[in-house]
Amino acid sequence: MNTTSLLPEDWSSKIGRLQIATKSKLRGQHKGSHRSMRFGSSLDFSDFREYYPGDDVRQIDWNVFARTDKYFIKRFLDEQEMRVHIVLDGSKSMKNEKKWTLAKQLASSIGQLVLGRDDRLSFALVSEEKTIPFRRKGAVYRKAFSSHVSKLPNPTSTQLFTSITPQHIAKDCTVLFILTDGLEPIEEWEKMLRKMPKFSQDIRLLLIQSSEDINPSFTGDLQLIDSETEQRVNVSVSQTIIAEYEKKRIQHFKELDSLCRRYGIHTLKVETKDDISHIFFHQMIRANWIN
Numbered sequence: 001m002n003t004t005s006l007l008p009e010d011w012s013s014k015i016g017r018l019q020i021a022t023k024s025k026l027r028g029q030h031k032g033s034h035r036s037m038r039f040g041s042s043l044d045f046s047d048f049r050e051y052y053p054g055d056d057v058r059q060i061d062w063n064v065f066a067r068t069d070k071y072f073i074k075r076f077l078d079e080q081e082m083r084v085h086i087v088l089d090g091s092k093s094m095k096n097e098k099k100w101t102l103a104k105q106l107a108s109s110i111g112q113l114v115l116g117r118d119d120r121l122s123f124a125l126v127s128e129e130k131t132i133p134f135r136r137k138g139a140v141y142r143k144a145f146s147s148h149v150s151k152l153p154n155p156t157s158t159q160l161f162t163s164i165t166p167q168h169i170a171k172d173c174t175v176l177f178i179l180t181d182g183l184e185p186i187e188e189w190e191k192m193l194r195k196m197p198k199f200s201q202d203i204r205l206l207l208i209q210s211s212e213d214i215n216p217s218f219t220g221d222l223q224l225i226d227s228e229t230e231q232r233v234n235v236s237v238s239q240t241i242i243a244e245y246e247k248k249r250i251q252h253f254k255e256l257d258s259l260c261r262r263y264g265i266h267t268l269k270v271e272t273k274d275d276i277s278h279i280f281f282h283q284m285i286r287a288n289w290i291n
Helices: 062-068 097-116 139-150 161-168 186-193 239-262 276-286
Strands: 031-050 072-080 083-089 120-126 134-137 175-180 203-209 220-225 232-237 266-271
Touching: 062 072, 083 097, 083 161, 097 120, 097 134, 097 139, 097 175, 097 203, 097 276, 120 139, 120 161, 134 139, 161 186, 186 239, 203 239, 239 266, 266 276
Parallel strands: 083 120, 083 175, 175 203, 203 266
Antiparallel strands: 031 072, 120 134, 220 232
């Protein structure tokens, strides 16, 4: 494992042929490697149309003129860049070591796909502490982005991720990735999610869950401390309490899934017990997030 990139040494070559899949309209204002529905100056021929005064005479097809005695110009599909934004939850509930490591691995890997395709990447750690956002384009910045993510401070924010995320999102992006554990109250998620469609038409909520989130190993009389609010609660953990927790956890994510469907947001749940290869080459490809 390379400590700088958080990923296996050969990871870049393994994912080198993959790219972000999207049906969203490309919104970049600069040239890129993705075919747009607009006409432009790529090498991909589209069709002919009759010449009108003011058209570029260099586009006239003289072979067609010789056959028809009429002026026609060639049209080519334009190639546009994709603009991808990644936001990473920096709240205290993400401080579980395995959860935080997987979150950074996912952020770094998605960023490498974007930069490797000559697309524009922007990344932000959502935290009450100010961190410098990463905004770059081009494969030359892949190593720099991996280093940037690997050096992120451990999650310490006590503010609600859902309340401050909109301040960290780049406007008018093709694809928006939101990396979080999704554990905040449903009413707070609804406030945030209703704002999301104005940022992008392709929003993906990547829910990262640890083994402790899914199956807590606590037993006996304990004092539990909320990792975000630091509120303390004395509990006696029994099988009944564990069963009630599981019921509420399942209900929470059902409601979150329902909210996401309402606002046209795609969701994918991943667990820390799964390695990055399984998530990328099975879950994300199967979900058609990458191809």
